[in-house]
Amino acid sequence: MHFLLDPLTYPFMIRGLVAAMLVGVVCSLVGSYMVLRGMAFLGDALSHAILPGVAAGYLVNGGAGGALFWWALAAAVLTALGIGAVSRGGQVREDTAIGIVFAGMFALGIALISTMRSYTVDLVHFLFGNVLGVTNTDLALTAGWGLVVVLVIVAFYKEFLVISFDSVLAETLRLPGTLLRYLLLVLIAVAIVVSLQTVGIALMLAMLVTPPATASLLTRRLPSMMALAAAIGALSGVLGLYLSYYVSIASGPAIVLVCTGFFLLAFLFAPQRGWLWQRHAHRASQNSD
Amino acid sequence: MDALRQLPALITQRDSHHLDQPIVAVDEISLRYNGNTALDQVSFSLITGEQVAVVGPNGAGKSTLFKIIAGVLQPTGGQVRVYGSGPDGHICIAYVPQRSQVDWQFPVNVADVVMMGRTRRVGLFRRPSRQDWRYVQQCLEVVGMTDLADRQIGELSGGQQQRVFIARALAQEAALMLMDEPLTGLDVRSQEDIFSVLDALRGRGVTVMIATHDLNLAAERFDRVLLLNHRLLGFGRPDVVFTPDKLLAAYGGHMRLINTPSGVAAISDSCCDGHDGGM
Numbered sequence: 001m002h003f004l005l006d007p008l009t010y011p012f013m014i015r016g017l018v019a020a021m022l023v024g025v026v027c028s029l030v031g032s033y034m035v036l037r038g039m040a041f042l043g044d045a046l047s048h049a050i051l052p053g054v055a056a057g058y059l060v061n062g063g064a065g066g067a068l069f070w071w072a073l074a075a076a077v078l079t080a081l082g083i084g085a086v087s088r089g090g091q092v093r094e095d096t097a098i099g100i101v102f103a104g105m106f107a108l109g110i111a112l113i114s115t116m117r118s119y120t121v122d123l124v125h126f127l128f129g130n131v132l133g134v135t136n137t138d139l140a141l142t143a144g145w146g147l148v149v150v151l152v153i154v155a156f157y158k159e160f161l162v163i164s165f166d167s168v169l170a171e172t173l174r175l176p177g178t179l180l181r182y183l184l185l186v187l188i189a190v191a192i193v194v195s196l197q198t199v200g201i202a203l204m205l206a207m208l209v210t211p212p213a214t215a216s217l218l219t220r221r222l223p224s225m226m227a228l229a230a231a232i233g234a235l236s237g238v239l240g241l242y243l244s245y246y247v248s249i250a251s252g253p254a255i256v257l258v259c260t261g262f263f264l265l266a267f268l269f270a271p272q273r274g275w276l277w278q279r280h281a282h283r284a285s286q287n288s289d
Numbered sequence: 290m291d292a293l294r295q296l297p298a299l300i301t302q303r304d305s306h307h308l309d310q311p312i313v314a315v316d317e318i319s320l321r322y323n324g325n326t327a328l329d330q331v332s333f334s335l336i337t338g339e340q341v342a343v344v345g346p347n348g349a350g351k352s353t354l355f356k357i358i359a360g361v362l363q364p365t366g367g368q369v370r371v372y373g374s375g376p377d378g379h380i381c382i383a384y385v386p387q388r389s390q391v392d393w394q395f396p397v398n399v400a401d402v403v404m405m406g407r408t409r410r411v412g413l414f415r416r417p418s419r420q421d422w423r424y425v426q427q428c429l430e431v432v433g434m435t436d437l438a439d440r441q442i443g444e445l446s447g448g449q450q451q452r453v454f455i456a457r458a459l460a461q462e463a464a465l466m467l468m469d470e471p472l473t474g475l476d477v478r479s480q481e482d483i484f485s486v487l488d489a490l491r492g493r494g495v496t497v498m499i500a501t502h503d504l505n506l507a508a509e510r511f512d513r514v515l516l517l518n519h520r521l522l523g524f525g526r527p528d529v530v531f532t533p534d535k536l537l538a539a540y541g542g543h544m545r546l547i548n549t550p551s552g553v554a555a556i557s558d559s560c561c562d563g564h565d566g567g568m
Binding site: 036155158159161162164165166168169171172173174175216219220221222224225 | 356359360361377378379380382383384386391392395396397398401402404405406408409411413414417441457461
């Protein structure tokens with residue numbers, strides 16, 4: 001019991017745990033659509049591309065957390081819309097367009113940060129998160145915006161499902177496909193900004209993609225996949241923080257490592273879709289020949 | 290901003306049907322891009338309730354034609370009228386995709402896929418009601434798949450997969466169904482299952498266009514056939530359209546014509562490119 005309760009005597013630890021759970025849930029819900037739509041690279045690009053926003057906010061306002069949030073949000077939404085617009089033109093392939101925007105924005109962000117005196121410390125916090133530095137203001141913003149993301153996903157669940165599964169059906173049903181795709185991009189952007197402090201830019205993709213990918217190996221319907229992904233995300237947040245507390249490793253990587261561990265377990269041992277099962281089935285079919 | 294222009298589409302009423310107009314009237318549509326011509330001045334119109342087979346070699350523009358009729362692609366010339374107005378105002382047109390175009394690993398079961406057809410009927414911010422689920426059950430009954438409603442779609446046979454998508458078109462309450470090669474890659478029994486579903490659709494007055502490679506099935510089972518190779522080469526009763534010169538015009542070197550006692554037999558060897566699979 002002490003093992004579990006000891007860390008909770010620190011208020012920063014409690015705030016960190018709440019933040020990590022919120023982030024786990026929000027990222028997993030948004031990430032489920034990303035996994036199904038093959039948007040992993042785009043998610044990675046989007047999270048890196050908010051760096052200049054964060055850096056600009058830092059330069060203008062100093063370290064005040066609330067202000068940073070809005071700068072990051074503006075950068076993320078602008079990048080999401082920018083990538084959407086560039087790739088729609090058709091002159092440049094979509095993944096190329098994403099790569100260009102991604103690297104360019106990231107370079108701009110690092111250039112801005114390199115003008116600061118506390119260059120390395122700040123950069124490390126942006127890149128890898130600082131979940132134990134979460135303030136009550138941060139927590140309120142995370143919870144509030146996280147709730148907005150969840151509500152929008154619930155509201156447009158079936159429309160997002162249709163555009164993800166069959167875009168031609170979406171068009172014959174005259175659903176506003178472009179609008180829905182931009183909305184999804186903006187949701188991803190918000191989820192990334194909400195998670196910035198917990199896992200940081202460099203490891204963001206893991207929170208978005210790994211829990212849904214794990215859940216997809218274990219479930220057969222989207223609602224259960226989303227629910228399981230959210231549970232895995234939240235649990236990884238909690239376990240990761242405990243791991244970081246007791247083993248003294250950075251909290252962001254600890255959370256991501258737990259996520260990855262869950263994925264490996266599912267990848268190896270999942271019924272039917274796991275490696276072990278498939279190997280067994282393969283053997284069985286060979287024997288029966 | 291394209292995205293914002295779509296905003297009203299979530300709430301606006303659909304165009305009404307002018308029943309004195311044909312269900313589909315295609316008027317000189319062309320699609321040209323980068324110097325290629327996918328479709329060249331194709332014109333025809335359909336009678337409500339008829340079933341038409343669209344025949345032509347690979348790359349003849351069959352899918353393109355369907356997508357233009359469905360309002361998914363815009364032609365570069367000409368126009369399509371569905372009951373007297375443009376197709377993009379209608380939600381009664383269903384496109385049944387080729388099986389190779391579907392992600393069968395997607396985490397949805399049979400009933401989920403069929404319910405997708407009802408997305409607009411259910412309406413924004415609403416969950417499907419008990420009536421909607423009952424409607425889905427009825428659609429599955431028509432295609433004979435009620436007992437498989439809970440299956441993940443990847444666990445179905447090819448014929449069953451095809452029938453799920455026809456059930457989805459029914460759930461959409463489609464008056465016009467455009468089926469892209471539903472018979473390709475199916476064994477004879479599964480093809481017969483599809484034909485009995487088509488008979489059920491005939492009973493419901495649904496107008497159907499089917500793209501197919503199989504000239505024999507097209508000739509035997511359909512009221513009218515439409516021979517396409519970028520241009521419309523013939524449209525009418527099979528014995529009028531499937532003449533040696535028209536078939537040769539459509540298939541060129543890919544077609545063997547053999548004189549048999551009962552008439553001319555045509556053998557097409559254009560049916561088996563890689564992505565169709567399973568042939």
